[in-house]
Amino acid sequence: MTAPTLLIRDLTLGFRGWAGQVDVLHGISLHIMKGERVALVGESGSGKSVTARIVLGLLQQLKTARIGGRVSFEGQDLSTLTERRRHALRGTRMSMIFQDPTSSLNPVYRIGAQFHEVLKRAEPGISQADARRKAQAALADVAIPDPARALDSYSFQLSGGMNQRVMIAMALANEPSLLIADEPGTALDVTVQAQTLSLMRDLVEKHRTSVLFISHNLGVVREFADRVYVIYKGRIVEQGRSADLFADPRHPYTRALLAAVPRITGGGIPEIDDVSDSYFAPMVVHEGCEEPGEAG
Amino acid sequence: MTALLSLDRVSKTFTQGRHEVRAVDDVSFDVRQGECLAIVGESGSGKSTIANMILGIYPPTAGTIAFKGEMLPAARTLAHRRAIQLVQQNPLSSLNPKRTVGASLRLPLDVHGLGERSARAARVGELLEEVGLPADYASRAPDALSGGQRQRVAIARALACQSDLVVLDEPTSALDVLVQARVLKLLNDLRKDRGLTYVFITHDLSVVRNIADRVAVFERGRLVELNPTETIFSDPHHPYTRRLIGAVPVVTADEVRLRDRLMENENERA
Numbered sequence: 001m002t003a004p005t006l007l008i009r010d011l012t013l014g015f016r017g018w019a020g021q022v023d024v025l026h027g028i029s030l031h032i033m034k035g036e037r038v039a040l041v042g043e044s045g046s047g048k049s050v051t052a053r054i055v056l057g058l059l060q061q062l063k064t065a066r067i068g069g070r071v072s073f074e075g076q077d078l079s080t081l082t083e084r085r086r087h088a089l090r091g092t093r094m095s096m097i098f099q100d101p102t103s104s105l106n107p108v109y110r111i112g113a114q115f116h117e118v119l120k121r122a123e124p125g126i127s128q129a130d131a132r133r134k135a136q137a138a139l140a141d142v143a144i145p146d147p148a149r150a151l152d153s154y155s156f157q158l159s160g161g162m163n164q165r166v167m168i169a170m171a172l173a174n175e176p177s178l179l180i181a182d183e184p185g186t187a188l189d190v191t192v193q194a195q196t197l198s199l200m201r202d203l204v205e206k207h208r209t210s211v212l213f214i215s216h217n218l219g220v221v222r223e224f225a226d227r228v229y230v231i232y233k234g235r236i237v238e239q240g241r242s243a244d245l246f247a248d249p250r251h252p253y254t255r256a257l258l259a260a261v262p263r264i265t266g267g268g269i270p271e272i273d274d275v276s277d278s279y280f281a282p283m284v285v286h287e288g289c290e291e292p293g294e295a296g
Numbered sequence: 297m298t299a300l301l302s303l304d305r306v307s308k309t310f311t312q313g314r315h316e317v318r319a320v321d322d323v324s325f326d327v328r329q330g331e332c333l334a335i336v337g338e339s340g341s342g343k344s345t346i347a348n349m350i351l352g353i354y355p356p357t358a359g360t361i362a363f364k365g366e367m368l369p370a371a372r373t374l375a376h377r378r379a380i381q382l383v384q385q386n387p388l389s390s391l392n393p394k395r396t397v398g399a400s401l402r403l404p405l406d407v408h409g410l411g412e413r414s415a416r417a418a419r420v421g422e423l424l425e426e427v428g429l430p431a432d433y434a435s436r437a438p439d440a441l442s443g444g445q446r447q448r449v450a451i452a453r454a455l456a457c458q459s460d461l462v463v464l465d466e467p468t469s470a471l472d473v474l475v476q477a478r479v480l481k482l483l484n485d486l487r488k489d490r491g492l493t494y495v496f497i498t499h500d501l502s503v504v505r506n507i508a509d510r511v512a513v514f515e516r517g518r519l520v521e522l523n524p525t526e527t528i529f530s531d532p533h534h535p536y537t538r539r540l541i542g543a544v545p546v547v548t549a550d551e552v553r554l555r556d557r558l559m560e561n562e563n564e565r566a
Contacts, residue, residue: 264505270477
């Protein structure tokens, strides 16, 4: 069996501050196989975004961060890489899509120029003409009606949905093996969000890109991910295939979280505790969703 | 049921240089005494413009707004401002960070001269307890509270005025789902206990399903459908309503079936 695209084992994170160390992650383990869409779902402060930042190698430089455990990307232990090598992975082998597309794009450069920068990450010598051709093809892939016009536009001239498509096209332009999507589409209208997600799903399926999908929205997760990890206060509490987990949530926290989502079929607003000791119950692993053995 | 608030052929046009944007286009509807009326739509639908006109932040370009059968003037009196209150989406920016929670709650009591001066401090404590917070939170600053607690303070501030109508502008969109459930519960209980009337502005249809009595759907400044919540979700009349419900990310198989059924109807009619 080939190594998973991403393997996280017993990852811990603490921040050292004036009042001592604050522990944020308490030993989380997860993996993503090639072409798999895996969601990390939790509330704000659960540790989902910092996990993404560690995978990208962005927190390692922070002097106050204390990171333990192991993160392997395509079989390579990230902690053995120099900062330079980690930097070289970003935007080429792994890329990221952020929540708010409009603020992720630079408003003083045209989309075309920013796209050129992205393509230069993988191919430093790429010519203006080649970059433009590639960018047009990439924008056509995300169903942007007039790619040439989009490339000559500034981000503020495009709608939020269009900007999100541009971000997706940029993130996938260098054919990364891992795409990290942090709350994509949360800032968009529901109809636009639905379109963007299905577009993104088709594309990653086509390229067999592995995805780490970070979200607090259970509905979006159910529709996008093959497998789900539920994270609560820096601990994974339940993991399983989406279909199993949503049909049969077993951990008290997952159950509360799911029960709290208002239904379009009605049923009123449930009575739920926002804190409970039972939320710290041991992790539940659904059948066939164990972490791979120590090898890997 | 009688109408507490009536909008009659209300339009709002914003001009920017030579550009004219018709944000709200010839809209008429009533908000009934004691109901929760949801206003839903996507960005650019005009839902916030309607809220701002109801609150008197700016007057309509055309049309009239009546409150308790009386025409609301462009310049609102203190009494009008007391009677219609607002709870905003982000309590961190709607509460003054330099003021303690108690001072923020005390201000409307002083401005509107509500209750005996000597009883107002105690009233602040009561208000906090009514929204499920300990009375001693009055001495805290907003940044010492969690998001959900801050939203409770914002709700308490709207209650302080003993208003009849509360405009809730995406009151739970910034909250985590567990916190959202508790805040929605609180809003529901308060409405029942005090006979409040809500105009609930949101893009989240699953919240609407569970809190609103009637739903007004807006698309690009126009009111395209206004129906009881039951009807909106079982037999929506307007294609845009069906599209909106069809796009809601859902978590149960029952919901998927409902969504599929509505979208099937949509395709048949198309």
